[in-house]
Structure formats: structure tokens, C-alpha cells
Amino acid sequence: MAHYHHILIAADFSENNEQVLEQAAMLAREHNAQLSICHIVEDYPLTDFAYEPMISIDSEMREMLLESGKKQIAALADKLNIAEAQQWVEFGNPRHDIVKIANEHQVDLIVLGSHGRHGWKLLLGSTANAVLHHSECDVLAIRLKKV
């Protein structure tokens, strides 16, 4: 029987993030599993349609974005009683780094929000899709409402 031992929330700061947090917390309780949370601050947060960076990120801005991400994650983690040692906020590429963190910490279930994708967004894919394809563990995609 496959019980989950370590559940990782891959958090973004969507409007309906609560759904993801609640579901992950419930599963962690049911499975008596370790609950962790990660957030990847994207290297190029501002891009134009052609996916060219519109601004270059210097080290100061990088630090600022990382700090802001850490504060937001800490606030979410606090609600769920996730210790600081189980919070990982990194600068990088969400598609790769969520899976990397999951592998490094023997996560067996990643929980993330899934936005509906249509038209060109579907073609370009999404973080949820990339994580689904590359993760070595199970993935629970929570359909975010009203997005």
C-alpha cells in the first residue's frame, strides 16, 4: 500500500493558493506525513510575449525577490505549522527546481496548483505539466478555481 511519507507543496502566490495548501495539509494529516513547502523565484519574472526578458536582474534585485518570496512562504508555512527547515525558497526555474528539491528530500508526493491552459498557453505548457513529466514521484494537481 502506497502511503505518502513526505509531501511537498510547490507554492506560487496565486489568488487561490489556499486550495493547494488545504489539500496538502489534509493529506499530510491523513498519511501522517512530513509536510514541506517550496517556492522557486523565477529568474526572469518579467518577459514579453516572445519570452525575452524585459529587464535584466542584478544581484540586488535577485536578493530582494528572494527575500520577498521567503517572507511570503514563511507566512504560508506558519499557517500550516511547517518548520523553517522544511521551507525552501530558491532562485531558479520552477520546472526543474521543484523536481530537484523533491528528489533531494525524498519527497513522494508533490502538490501544486493547476491553472487551466488554453490556446497558446497550452502549447507552451506549464509548470504543472513539466513537473508531471519530470518528477520521479506522484503529483497531485489541484484545479484552481476562477483563474
Next chain:
Amino acid sequence: MAHYHHILIAADFSENNEQVLEQAAMLAREHNAQLSICHIVEDYPLTDFAYEPMISIDSEMREMLLESGKKQIAALADKLNIAEAQQWVEFGNPRHDIVKIANEHQVDLIVLGSHGRHGWKLLLGSTANAVLHHSECDVLAIRLKKV
């Protein structure tokens, strides 16, 4: 708190299907949820690399494939005590019809197996990916081992 009321297994007949069945059954028990199972027999089961049908399917072959699918699903459903009324085997396109069945029956969680995809298979996407993007409910993708 988001409890699942109706869990749908989207079954294929992969070697490691057991993982999907076990996980779905466990979740159904934990959530005291209705458990259902579906399988979509693909319209063009035999295609060449360019995705052209290599054989055309006549009505007799269609019937044969459908019957075979129903028998296999019935065998799986039997192990999980899923009544016949909760088994849906259809001829069609898995990417669309799994989501359609889920919507029609107020499913709030789809459980399916996820095969790792690399190279051109990643570009072409997969059923799990398409379901993830188009479903109106949550999706749990079980990473199938040794595929």
C-alpha cells in the same frame, strides 16, 4: 476542507497499473468516496511514427476492441468492488473523453498513471498532460515505475 466525494480511475492496461488502482482505492477509503473506473479505447490504436492510422477500424473490430476493454476493466473493477454501473468503457479519444466522463459524473478527483516522457514524446504530450490541462477537477498522477 476539500474532501473528495467521487474518485475516477482513468485506467490503461500498463504493466504497473496496480499502483494506480491501489492508490485510488486507498484514497476512496480515506475519503469515504464513491470509486469509479473508466477506460477509453483509442480510435486509432495502431499508428505509425507520423501518427497516421496504419489500419482502418471497421465496426466489427471496434466492437471487438470495446468488448476486450470492458472485460479487462471488469476484472480490475472486481478487485476493487466497483459495481458495473460505475464502470465506463468507451471508444474515443482518451484526452477528451476522460474529462468528459469526469464532468458528467461530478467526479472531483481523477487518478491516472503517468509515464515519464522524454524527447519527442514530451513534445507530443500525453494523456495525463491533456487531462491535467482540461479537467475541471483535481488530478492525481501516479508515477509508474520501471516504464
